Amino acid sequence: MNQALIQGADGGFAPSEIVYIPEGEHAIRPTVDGKPGDVVVRLSPQRGHEVAAAFQRDLSRRQGENVRPILDFDHRASGAAAGLPKSFSYRPGVGIVLAVDWTNAGRVAVEGRDYSYFSPEFLLDEDGTPAGLPSRGSIGSLVNNPAFRSMPRIAAADAGGGNETPEQTFTRRASALVAAGEVQTMGEGYSRVAAADPSLYERYCESLQPASERAEQAQRVKAAEEANQEVERRALALVQSGEAASLDDGVNKVFRRDSALYMAYCERFEG
Template sequence: MTLVHATCSELPGGTAPDTVQLLPPGAFTARDGRGFRLDNPNGLIALFKADAVDKPVDYEHQEDDPARRGNGPVPAAGWIKSLFYDARSGLWAKVDWTARAREMIANREYPYLSPVFTHDANGRITRLMGASLVHRPALHLKALASEQEQPMPDTSTPFARIAKALGLPDDATEDAILAALGEKLATASEVTPDPAKFVPIEAVRELIAERGSALALNSEQQAQSRVSEAMREGYITPAMKDWAVALCRQDPDSFDRFIASSPPAFGHLFGPSGARSVAPEKRFSTSAQSAEEMAVCSQLGIDPAKLAKV
């Protein structure tokens, strides 16, 4: 990794701004011709949060010059408290300036701010180390001025979009976002739904169960009725009833095909008996009684001519 001192941010007279631009978005070129890429701003922000310490803003990169650092105290001009990214303008920081630095910025004693970062061999920026107030810029960035336009926070990450939807500040932590989201969901679960638009799930389940029971009962009644009719017509016997009801209930088409392909072989079991099918007047002949009939009539004292009326 290579440590870079890059200067930017012209400082017109006025009050020192609390929000400053550190790096432009995407690929950019310094004034000395070096090329860099800010292709993972969220990674830089994550590393800054993981370090859990404010990054220093010094004067003329004294913190990064071993010779100057060894000659005595290196005063801070301010401290970077947080970072955020805007897709249109790049990486920004909120800075807590010292009183001395605010005065010098207001008096135009230090007109530029130079970020310090590490990068790999391809110019990809890997970590933000801090920044410095300088006299000569190396990057083309916006001036540090109280009247400069404040950027909009990045809303490209899921947490940033959720924070915005919940009305949280731009620098809200993930824990704060999750806590607010949990509270929002808990509150929503306590809201009574409009009965004109929503039906309780219990009522829907009960309705589905009742409909299923009604359909099952109707199917059972139809199966019993059709099997009873088939029995009366002689297509099946009583011993076949349970099987026929089960088949008709489960597959009515198969039951119909069975009836259509089977003759009513058992019809004689359910029709009137042979004796009753003969007309009464033909059961006995009044003119040709057998000898056996005459003998029975004689023993019982019955007139053979009256047998036809019995």
């Protein structure tokens, strides 16, 4: 069965966790017993922890066997492993989550955007509730043809950072570059991350601003937006009443009549 996994991003990292089965009811058309078949998968919030526990029991059993459980590529059942499953858990509102230890081949495939989705292999009860893992073979594959079409993809650049501050994410990614030997110092790592992800760098810089200054700036922005709306409202009224020939003419008349509003309006162009 296929489900959306991740979308690689330039400079991104493969996530340490993936959504194995999404919460809710999903009608999909996977391969069942070697043939295409229509299946409805049902994972209710009420049974989420129970299902995750069953999957963890099966995984622990298989991890104790001589042949390790793996994630592979395109359900080939042979060749390189994409990752090693570590543990299952249930996350309310998300579904069954699998912690993954990526192999080199899997990490390159994800971060290089060669593969964008994950296809789990699991057993189903008669009512469509996920029941556990197969007794042998891969427990899922990296693929590019998902069946769970409604599942949102998780950006690789955000992996492992769901609860991180921008500063923590920035530092983690710079540290990874140093650890991999791609740069020699943290300073070089910071520069590389900033160049690869300007949005993260901007959030990082904003996080260094004191909370009081951020609140004050937010208030200024809100006041400027409200002033802009008020100017447009008054200018449109002047046009509709025939006092102004155009919207621009109306704006100019509003400014001449209300200097305080003009100053507030100009705030939106500052800083």
